[in-house]
Amino acid sequence: MKCRGLKKTYKRTGLAAVDDDSEVVAVDGLDLDVAAGECFGLLGPNGAGKTTTVEVLEGLLEPSEGDVTILGRRWAKDETYLRERIGLSLQQTFLPDKLTVVETVRLFRSFFKTGRTVEETIGLVALQEKAKAKYETLSGGQKQRLAVACALVSDPELLFLDEPTTGLDPQSRRMLWDVISKFRNEGGSVVLTTHYMDEAERLCDRVGVVDHGKMIAIGTPKELIASLGGSHIVEVQAEGEALAALLPAELLTLPSIHACKPVLGRMAFTVGELHVALPAILTAYTERKLTVKDLSTHSATLEDVFVHLTGRQLRD
Amino acid sequence: MIDAVKARLGSIWQLSMMRWRLFYREPGTMFWTFGFPMALSIVLGIAFRSQKPEPVVCGVLEGPRAVMIQELLEKSVDVRKPDVLSESASDAQLRTGKVSLVVVPTDPPTYRLDSTRPESRLAKALVDDALQRGLGRKDAFAPHSDEVTAVGSRYIDFLIPGLVGLGLMSSGLWGVGFSLAEMRTRKLLKRFVATPMKRADLLLSFLVVRAFSLIVELPPLLIFARVAFGVRMQGSIVVFALVCLVGALSFSVLGLLLSSRAENPQIVSGLINVVSFPMYLGSGVFFSTGRYPDGIRKVIDVLPLTALVDALREIMNEGTAFSPLVLRALAILVAWGVGSFLLALRLFRWR
Ligand SMILES: Nc1ncnc2c1ncn2[C@@H]1O[C@H](COP(=O)(O)OP(=O)(O)OP(=O)(O)O)[C@@H](O)[C@H]1O
Numbered sequence A: 001m002k003c004r005g006l007k008k009t010y011k012r013t014g015l016a017a018v019d020d021d022s023e024v025v026a027v028d029g030l031d032l033d034v035a036a037g038e039c040f041g042l043l044g045p046n047g048a049g050k051t052t053t054v055e056v057l058e059g060l061l062e063p064s065e066g067d068v069t070i071l072g073r074r075w076a077k078d079e080t081y082l083r084e085r086i087g088l089s090l091q092q093t094f095l096p097d098k099l100t101v102v103e104t105v106r107l108f109r110s111f112f113k114t115g116r117t118v119e120e121t122i123g124l125v126a127l128q129e130k131a132k133a134k135y136e137t138l139s140g141g142q143k144q145r146l147a148v149a150c151a152l153v154s155d156p157e158l159l160f161l162d163e164p165t166t167g168l169d170p171q172s173r174r175m176l177w178d179v180i181s182k183f184r185n186e187g188g189s190v191v192l193t194t195h196y197m198d199e200a201e202r203l204c205d206r207v208g209v210v211d212h213g214k215m216i217a218i219g220t221p222k223e224l225i226a227s228l229g230g231s232h233i234v235e236v237q238a239e240g241e242a243l244a245a246l247l248p249a250e251l252l253t254l255p256s257i258h259a260c261k262p263v264l265g266r267m268a269f270t271v272g273e274l275h276v277a278l279p280a281i282l283t284a285y286t287e288r289k290l291t292v293k294d295l296s297t298h299s300a301t302l303e304d305v306f307v308h309l310t311g312r313q314l315r316d
Numbered sequence B: 001m002i003d004a005v006k007a008r009l010g011s012i013w014q015l016s017m018m019r020w021r022l023f024y025r026e027p028g029t030m031f032w033t034f035g036f037p038m039a040l041s042i043v044l045g046i047a048f049r050s051q052k053p054e055p056v057v058c059g060v061l062e063g064p065r066a067v068m069i070q071e072l073l074e075k076s077v078d079v080r081k082p083d084v085l086s087e088s089a090s091d092a093q094l095r096t097g098k099v100s101l102v103v104v105p106t107d108p109p110t111y112r113l114d115s116t117r118p119e120s121r122l123a124k125a126l127v128d129d130a131l132q133r134g135l136g137r138k139d140a141f142a143p144h145s146d147e148v149t150a151v152g153s154r155y156i157d158f159l160i161p162g163l164v165g166l167g168l169m170s171s172g173l174w175g176v177g178f179s180l181a182e183m184r185t186r187k188l189l190k191r192f193v194a195t196p197m198k199r200a201d202l203l204l205s206f207l208v209v210r211a212f213s214l215i216v217e218l219p220p221l222l223i224f225a226r227v228a229f230g231v232r233m234q235g236s237i238v239v240f241a242l243v244c245l246v247g248a249l250s251f252s253v254l255g256l257l258l259s260s261r262a263e264n265p266q267i268v269s270g271l272i273n274v275v276s277f278p279m280y281l282g283s284g285v286f287f288s289t290g291r292y293p294d295g296i297r298k299v300i301d302v303l304p305l306t307a308l309v310d311a312l313r314e315i316m317n318e319g320t321a322f323s324p325l326v327l328r329a330l331a332i333l334v335a336w337g338v339g340s341f342l343l344a345l346r347l348f349r350w351r
C-alpha cells in the first residue's frame, strides 16, 4: 500500500463560510508506504487527521490531491476488487441495536464472495458466549470486538482499524491486541490509528506520528525512541527567583544530556546515562538557587518522541 | 455465474432479514402498525355509529299562547318537548345552539331562527308541520316510508378503507424514510458501503420487506372491522391486495426520497410530517374530499393517498375490480413511485 502527497481539505461550514471560503486542511501532503505483512500505526492527537487519512485510504473519501495505491490498484478503477479484499472498522459505527452477534456477522459475511465461517469469526474475537445477545446489550469492549469481527469475516488481505481500543479497559485492549497480532502473524497487513503509545509499541512494526495533517516522524518504535538520542527521560519541576535564567542551551553542555525542553512547566531532559546526568542536573539547579520540587525519571517511550517533536502532550 | 447469483440473493436475504428483525423487535412499530389503526377505528366507529334520528330542539318564548304551543309541539315525535323561555334566555340559547329555533307565540306564530344553520331549517320544517297539523291542517295524502340502512354506506364503511390507506402511508414513510436516516446517522450506511454490498440490494431489501409485511399488517384491521362492525369486503380481495401493494411500495419510495439527504432522523421526521399532514386531512381518509372547493380538489385528486384511498374504498364498498377509477389510482401511485425513485437515485447520500 502506497500513498503520495495525500491532501484532503474540508469546506468550512457554518456562518463563517459566507464571507470567507477558506478551507480546513485535514491532511496536508502525506506520504505513506505499508509493506505486505506489516502492521503500521498512525499516531497523533485529536484532530491530527488520522481518521481522514485512513478513510481516504479505505476509498470512503476522495482525496483533494495525491495518489493512493492499495494492493497495487486504485479505487477509481478497481473498487469491487479492493472491497472484497480489505476489512475495516470505522472510528464510530453503531451496528443495528436489535440484531444479535451471530445475525450481524452473518449479514456482513453475506456481502463477501469468500471469507471465514461465521462461527470461526466469532471465535476469533471470543464472543461465543454472547453469540445470541443483541448488540444493544453488549458492553463497549464487546461492541468493539464485534466491529472487528465484521472487519475480519471476509478474511481480508489488508485490515484498517480506526482507534480499535479507545475507551476500553486494559483487559479488553489486550484481548483485541491478541486478535490483531494473530491476524498479522497469519500474513495479513494492518493499518491502525491510536492515541496509545503502549499499543503502538506493542503492536506495530512501524509507526508514523501525525500532527496537523503532516507526518512528523516515521520509523520503527525503536528507531523513533533512539532518535531522541537518549534512552531515559528526567523531568524536573523547580521553583525560585532565577527560573527565567534556566537557559536550555546552557543545560545542554552538561554531561550525557542530549536534549532538554520545557514542557508544561517542567523541564524535560533526554538523558543517555542516568547516573552521570542526574548529579549534574541537580548541581546546576542548586547553583542557580532553584529548589527542586519534583523530579521523576522513566525510560523513553513514543510519548516522549511526540513531546520532543511538538512540545505538546499526545493527549490534551 | 450461478454462484454469483446465489451470493447476491444471499445478501438480499440477509439484508431483508435485518430489516424484518428490526421491524418486529421494535415495540413502537408494532403499536403504530397494529394497535393504532384498531384503536382509531374503535373510537371513530363508536363516535359515528348509526343512531335513531334525533328529535329537533326548539324553545317557546313566554306569552299568553305559549303553553298552548308547547302542548301542540309535545305531541310530535320529531320535536323534543320545548321549554318556555324568557326573552333573554331564548336569545342566549339560540345563539349558542342549545335550541335550533324559537317559536314566538304571536297569532299566527313567528319562527325565530338563523337559516344558515341546517339544523335550524330542519327544525323550522318539523315545527311548522307539527303546529299546522295540530291546528287542523289536513294532509293531502299519507305517504309510506321505506327505511334502509345499507351495510356499505355507514360511516365505518367509509372509514375502514381510509384507515388502511393511512396505515400504508405511515408504514411506508416512517418504516423506510426514518430507518434509512437513522442508519446514516449511525454510520451504518457508510459501513455497508465499505463492503462489496450492492447498494441496490439494500434498497431492494427495504421494498421486499415492506411488501411482505403487508401480509401481517392488513388482515388484523380488516378482520377486526368485519367482526366488530360488520364491515364487508364487497369487491375482490386480490385486487384490493394489489392496490395495497402498489400503494405500499409507492409510499416506501417516497420515504426513500425524503431520507435521501437528511443528516439525522429528526430532519426526516419533520419532512415526513410536512408531507403527510396535508394528506392526513385532505385525502379523504376521515371525510369526503367532496367538501373541498374545486380548485383545491384538483390538487388533492393527484395526491398518492387520495388515489389510494379512493381506489380501496371503491373496491371494498362498491365491489368494483379494475374500474377506470382504480386504474387511474394505480397510474397515479406508480407515477409517484417512479418519480420519487429517479429523484432519490440522484440525491441519495450514502456516507
Ligand atoms: N466532515 C468534516 N468537515 C469539516 N472538517 C472536518 C470533517 N471531518 C474532519 N474534519 C476536520 O479535519 C481535521 C482532522 O480530523 P480527523 O477526524 O481526521 O482527526 P483524527 O486524527 O482522526 O482525530 P481523533 O483522534 O479525534 O479521531 C479536524 O480538524 C477536523 O475538525
Ligand SMILES: [Mg+2]
Pocket: A050, A051, A052, A091, A162, A163
Ligand atoms: Mg479519528
